[in-house]
Amino acid sequence: MIDVPTLVEQARQGRPRAVARLISLVENAAPQLREAMAALAPHTGRAYTVGLTGSPGVGKSTSTSALVAAYRRRGKRVGVLAVDPSSPFSGGALLGDRVRMQEHATDPEVYIRSMATRGHLGGLSWAAPQALRVLDAAGCDVVLVETVGVGQSEVEVAAQADTTVVLLAPGMGDGIQAAKAGILEIGDVFVVNKADRDGADATARELNHMLGLGESRAPGDWRPPIVKTVAARGEGVDEVVEALEKHRAWMEEHGELAARRRRRAADEVEAIAVAALRSRMGDLHGDRRLDALAERVAAGTLDPYAAADGLVDGLTGA
Amino acid sequence: MIDVPTLVEQARQGRPRAVARLISLVENAAPQLREAMAALAPHTGRAYTVGLTGSPGVGKSTSTSALVAAYRRRGKRVGVLAVDPSSPFSGGALLGDRVRMQEHATDPEVYIRSMATRGHLGGLSWAAPQALRVLDAAGCDVVLVETVGVGQSEVEVAAQADTTVVLLAPGMGDGIQAAKAGILEIGDVFVVNKADRDGADATARELNHMLGLGESRAPGDWRPPIVKTVAARGEGVDEVVEALEKHRAWMEEHGELAARRRRRAADEVEAIAVAALRSRMGDLHGDRRLDALAERVAAGTLDPYAAADGLVDGLTGA
Numbered sequence: 068m069i070d071v072p073t074l075v076e077q078a079r080q081g082r083p084r085a086v087a088r089l090i091s092l093v094e095n096a097a098p099q100l101r102e103a104m105a106a107l108a109p110h111t112g113r114a115y116t117v118g119l120t121g122s123p124g125v126g127k128s129t130s131t132s133a134l135v136a137a138y139r140r141r142g143k144r145v146g147v148l149a150v151d152p153s154s155p156f157s158g159g160a161l162l163g164d165r166v167r168m169q170e171h172a173t174d175p176e177v178y179i180r181s182m183a184t185r186g187h188l189g190g191l192s193w194a195a196p197q198a199l200r201v202l203d204a205a206g207c208d209v210v211l212v213e214t215v216g217v218g219q220s221e222v223e224v225a226a227q228a229d230t231t232v233v234l235l236a237p238g239m240g241d242g243i244q245a246a247k248a249g250i251l252e253i254g255d256v257f258v259v260n261k262a263d264r265d266g267a268d269a270t271a272r273e274l275n276h277m278l279g280l281g282e283s284r285a286p287g288d289w290r291p292p293i294v295k296t297v298a299a300r301g302e303g304v305d306e307v308v309e310a311l312e313k314h315r316a317w318m319e320e321h322g323e324l325a326a327r328r329r330r331r332a333a334d335e336v337e338a339i340a341v342a343a344l345r346s347r348m349g350d351l352h353g354d355r356r357l358d359a360l361a362e363r364v365a366a367g368t369l370d371p372y373a374a375a376d377g378l379v380d381g382l383t384g385a
Numbered sequence: 386m387i388d389v390p391t392l393v394e395q396a397r398q399g400r401p402r403a404v405a406r407l408i409s410l411v412e413n414a415a416p417q418l419r420e421a422m423a424a425l426a427p428h429t430g431r432a433y434t435v436g437l438t439g440s441p442g443v444g445k446s447t448s449t450s451a452l453v454a455a456y457r458r459r460g461k462r463v464g465v466l467a468v469d470p471s472s473p474f475s476g477g478a479l480l481g482d483r484v485r486m487q488e489h490a491t492d493p494e495v496y497i498r499s500m501a502t503r504g505h506l507g508g509l510s511w512a513a514p515q516a517l518r519v520l521d522a523a524g525c526d527v528v529l530v531e532t533v534g535v536g537q538s539e540v541e542v543a544a545q546a547d548t549t550v551v552l553l554a555p556g557m558g559d560g561i562q563a564a565k566a567g568i569l570e571i572g573d574v575f576v577v578n579k580a581d582r583d584g585a586d587a588t589a590r591e592l593n594h595m596l597g598l599g600e601s602r603a604p605g606d607w608r609p610p611i612v613k614t615v616a617a618r619g620e621g622v623d624e625v626v627e628a629l630e631k632h633r634a635w636m637e638e639h640g641e642l643a644a645r646r647r648r649r650a651a652d653e654v655e656a657i658a659v660a661a662l663r664s665r666m667g668d669l670h671g672d673r674r675l676d677a678l679a680e681r682v683a684a685g686t687l688d689p690y691a692a693a694d695g696l697v698d699g700l701t702g703a
Contacts (some may be wrong), residue, residue, distance in 0.1 A: 111685045332679040333679035357651050360650075368426075372419040375661055
């Protein structure tokens with residue numbers, strides 16, 4: 068039996084095992100989640116969350132690790148959440164590969180956790196916000212959310228943060244890849260990592276062009292900075308932190324931080340509501356009703372919209 | 386004004402522009418979709434659908450093109466649907482890159498269409514099945530559904546087909562990548578393309594091992610074949626078609642084809658029903674209600690589950 072109030076109390080005191088167990092509840096969409104979130108909610112709102120995304124090979128986990136070090140030098144308590152929406156494999160395995168993270172593994176002021184969310188009921192719209200709520204209540208000043216791939220789900224996760232960092236590296240035809248994946252539009256801060264390699268300036272220029280940074284903007288608009296780093300040697304990482312702090316200050320000044328957090332909460336609430344409706348639909352009709360309708364749709368004797376009406380009407384009493 | 390009955394009639398006669406316009410309705414989640422699907426439904430059930438997925442660089446579009454040629458030699462009418470779940474960009478651009486597809490562009494018995502589904506309302510659960518319904522009603526004997534990436538969404542799309550082909554290539558550390566992306570479990574037929582390169586046999590062996598093909602299976606179980614191809618030269622492609630035909634025959638014999646199609650229809654119906662509920666939720670409360678709840682959740686004064694209850698209860702009359 069999991070005693071949720073005790074777990075929450077221990078997590079608030081910063082005990083790593085309690086934090087880990089609460090995030091496991093999120094990962095497994097456990098029944099105790101509702102109680103846990105209700106108990107955690109009053110203790111949240113303090114952590115600043117930074118999403119990191121970019122193609123494989125740009126150095127995401129090296130950059131994450133370097134950012135952890137930079138925030139630790141500033142005395143901040145840091146959480147790292149590595150989200151892999153396409154993996155069914157949990158926890159340790161993923162981070163086991165991440166040698167660079169291990170330098171922080173014994174630091175009591177750093178929580179590192181990977182989360183597999185493939186098949187998560189209700190999907191990503193609530194998994195990351197709920198895990199963030201745990202790390203927030205545990206007293207993290209900053210939470211770095213790193214996604215493993217660059218599919219649509221990964222981009223959605225990274226975009227749920229307060230500030231989103233898009234990483235690129237020279238010579239990967241990366242600008243076009245990034246544009247195709249739709250990640251240019253979610254970047255608040257851009258990092259060209261591996262800047263000691265040939266082509267770093269070209270990548271930065273291409274990015275500058277694609278973002279239209281040469282064009283004039285309305286005064287007060289945020290102008291995404293492009294920072295060059297060599298994360299493996301820690302070069303440029305302080306500049307990234309400065310860019311993040313500037314973006315945060317800009318958001319606070321323009322009411323954007325509160326707006327983003329409201330949007331994130333709205334997505335989460337809506338996802339939970341839809342999952343609740345889906346579950347009631349199942350309770351009401353059982354799977355047999357859906358199966359019978361699906362059989363007729365597959366045979367072409369019923370169209371899918373009429374079948375959906377059949378499911379919905381009973382539920383809403385129409 | 387789009388005259389849906391005329392479009393559907395023209396699509397059934399095989400007119401490419403009508404087919405294209407109907408698929409655009411799907412892509413744009415247009416209001417006429419409901420009428421179109423109802424009119425198309427009675428004319429479906431004939432097309433055999435094949436999903437193709439694999440990492441970038443394995444030669445997916447070359448393989449798709451080679452399969453089109455192989456089916457054309459057998460006198461089949463072929464549809465190709467290239468689905469890009471992470472792209473907001475529509476139609477032409479994507480296929481414009483695909484030089485190899487152009488050899489089929491003037492063949493009146495081949496329909497080639499790319500579909501961007503990012504931001505598609507209700508998501509992928511219905512976009513691909515609806516586009517398949519159009520191509521099915523247009524008289525395609527075979528529809529090849531190629532996904533562009535290997536994110537979770539792409540894998541889901543490929544798995545919606547009657548038969549799913551997973552492509553690999555030598556020397557990409559591909560087996561492990563494929564396992565991580567969860568694509569091994571959805572493959573009915575495996576293709577090791579670029580088999581003239583070093584390491585093709587090793588890749589096939591590794592795959593054989595990971596799939597546990599050496600182990601004994603219950604009699605009657607499907608044993609996914611591994612076919613080696615050099616798609617760019619058309620080598621091995623007839624063997625892929627043979628493997629597909631065998632899988633189809635096996636599915637028909639074991640009732641699996643009908644079961645898969647029922648499952649696909651059930652997913653589609655459920656997705657439409659959930660979208661309808663979501664829309665009614667919006668009608669009932671307006672966005673202001675959700676915004677007000679989200680504001681309290683963001684502030685930590687309300688937990689997200691209680692907020693979701695607030696949304697759902699009004700809808701179901703609880």
